[in-house]
Amino acid sequence: DTGVSQDPRHKITKRGQNVTFRCDPISEHNRLYWYRQTLGQGPEFLTYFQNEAQLEKSRLLSDRFSAERPKGSFSTLEIQRTEQGDSAMYLCASSLVGQGTYGYTFGSGTRLTVV
Amino acid sequence: GEDVEQSLFLSVREGDSSVINCTYTDSSSTYLYWYKQEPGAGLQLLTYIFSNMDMKQDQRLTVLLNKKDKHLSLRIADTQTGDSAIYFCAEESDNNDMRFGAGTRLTVKP
Numbered sequence: 001d002t003g004v005s006q007d008p009r010h011k012i013t014k015r016g017q018n019v020t021f022r023c024d025p026i027s028e029h030n031r032l033y034w035y036r037q038t039l040g041q042g043p044e045f046l047t048y049f050q051n052e053a054q055l056e057k058s059r060l061l062s063d064r065f066s067a068e069r070p071k072g073s074f075s076t077l078e079i080q081r082t083e084q085g086d087s088a089m090y091l092c093a094s095s096l097v098g099q100g101t102y103g104y105t106f107g108s109g110t111r112l113t114v115v
Numbered sequence: 116g117e118d119v120e121q122s123l124f125l126s127v128r129e130g131d132s133s134v135i136n137c138t139y140t141d142s143s144s145t146y147l148y149w150y151k152q153e154p155g156a157g158l159q160l161l162t163y164i165f166s167n168m169d170m171k172q173d174q175r176l177t178v179l180l181n182k183k184d185k186h187l188s189l190r191i192a193d194t195q196t197g198d199s200a201i202y203f204c205a206e207e208s209d210n211n212d213m214r215f216g217a218g219t220r221l222t223v224k225p
Contacts, residue, residue, distance in 0.1 A: 004157075006157075031211070033213075040123075040217065040218075041217050041218070042119070042203050042205075042215030042216050042217045042218050043158065043203075043215050044215075045212065045213070045214070056212070091157055091158070093157075093158075095211070097211050102146060102148075102163050103146075103148050103150075103160040103163055103207075104158075104160070104213060105160070106150075106157035106158040106159070107157050108155075108156055108157045109156075109157050
């Protein structure tokens with residue numbers, strides 16, 4: 001396993017367009033998280049999945065944002081009708097809860113620029 | 116990350132020790148973490164400490180936890196230029212949610 005993979009690494013889109021990002025977690029990890037990071041800030045929680053179930057969503061996750069993890073493996077994060085304020089680094093992380101391992105493993109992120 | 120606070124910048128000379136400080140607010144935090152982020156990269160887990168421990172040492176890294184004051188620190192001994200990065204403190208609650216500070220940018224001067 002090569003860790004958490006995110007695709008694409010960079011995305012430039014025009015305001016109003018829809019974008020979709022993909023995350024492939026570490027295969028044996030049961031939790032998958034999405035975070036957003038803006039310049040000079042720490043990661044802010046967006047949502048997480050335990051297997052295929054989406055268990056928590058932040059109030060930051062407006063109705064333009066939707067995340068899925070259909071088979072409990074990879075996940076997608078879609079942003080509809082993008083706005084300039086959506087420009088950020090979107091980080092995915094995974095973890096194995098309840099098995100004596102600690103912390104999250106992060107991907108390298110997808111940097112979104114909305115012009 | 117408003118519940119976890121860190122100073123934003125630290126500058127040290129190569130070979131000196133670096134101490135990065137963090138305060139957190141959730142007394143029920145079970146684990147506390149230090150992550151490192153290099154430019155354009157995701158966060159890399161450096162070390163963690165369980166909330167019932169006072170200290171943890173891992174090679175050049177020493178983590179000190181003062182649970183009474185909710186204060187966490189990371190000491191990097193013999194700091195090298197490759198240690199230049201942003202360091203994030205994070206607290207994990209008992210439901211495994213993780214909250215991050217805004218990060219401390221460490222600059223190591225040769």
